[in-house]
Amino acid sequence: MGLISYVTGVQFGFGALETINDELKLAGIARPFIVTDKGVRGPGFVDQLTAMLSAPPAGIYDETPGNPNEAAVRAATALFRQAGADGIVAIGGGSSLDLAKAVAVMAAHEGALKIFAAIEGGLEKITARTFTTIAIPTTAGTGSRSRARRHPDPR
Numbered sequence: 001m002g003l004i005s006y007v008t009g010v011q012f013g014f015g016a017l018e019t020i021n022d023e024l025k026l027a028g029i030a031r032p033f034i035v036t037d038k039g040v041r042g043p044g045f046v047d048q049l050t051a052m053l054s055a056p057p058a059g060i061y062d063e064t065p066g067n068p069n070e071a072a073v074r075a076a077t078a079l080f081r082q083a084g085a086d087g088i089v090a091i092g093g094g095s096s097l098d099l100a101k102a103v104a105v106m107a108a109h110e111g112a113l114k115i116f117a118a119i120e121g122g123l124e125k126i127t128a129r130t131f132t133t134i135a136i137p138t139t140a141g142t143g144s145r146s147r148a149r150r151h152p153d154p155r
Contacts, residue, residue: 017136020089021054027132029087031058033080035100038062040092040138049091049136059083061103064092068099070113077106080131091136104131 009026011019024032034057036046041062050057061076080088080103090100105116108129116122 017049017052020049020052020134020136023134024053024087024089027087027134029089029132029134030055031084031086032089032134033058033083033085033087033103034060035064035076035088035090035103036060036062036092036096037064040096045091045138049089057089058085061099064096064099066095068095068102072099073102073106073113076100076103080107085131087131088133089136090133091138093137093139097135097137100133100135104133107131 009023011023024030032053034046034049040046041060046060046062050060059079059082061079063072063075065072076099088100088104090097102113105126106113108131109116109126111125114120114122116126
């Protein structure tokens with residue numbers, strides 16, 4: 001297993017998920033809130049994650065849409081607050097990871113999601129109160145699906 005440590009730490013390789021409790025402790029998260037989607041939860045990936053946790057998660061939001069919107073962020077944020085969570089574990093593709101980051105901001109700050117966008121000058125409005133997020137990507141991102149290219153026959 002490898003470790004990259006720069007601004008954030010990145011565990012990668014076979015068995016990296018087994019470090020989740022150490023990562024939660026390092027991040028100061030005792031009551032994690034899991035953000036995912038039905039496509040990741042269905043095959044049992046979330047069950048595998050929760051079985052590894054030393055304590056049950058504070059809550060799970062698995063309604064992440066393919067393109068997260070403010071309604072989904074607000075619904076997940078409400079559940080996060082109701083659960084009394086103190087951090088987030090996001091598992092899934094980019095949509096779940098993006099929604100989790102938005103919940104981390106919205107659970108600690110008031111206002112419409114749009115006011116926190118960089119293009120709106122929102123970075124200055126995001127304080128250190130933002131909740132810590134651990135991301136467990138299940139895809140390699142936008143480039144994870146590649147198509148075979150047809151190259152001309154070199155003969």
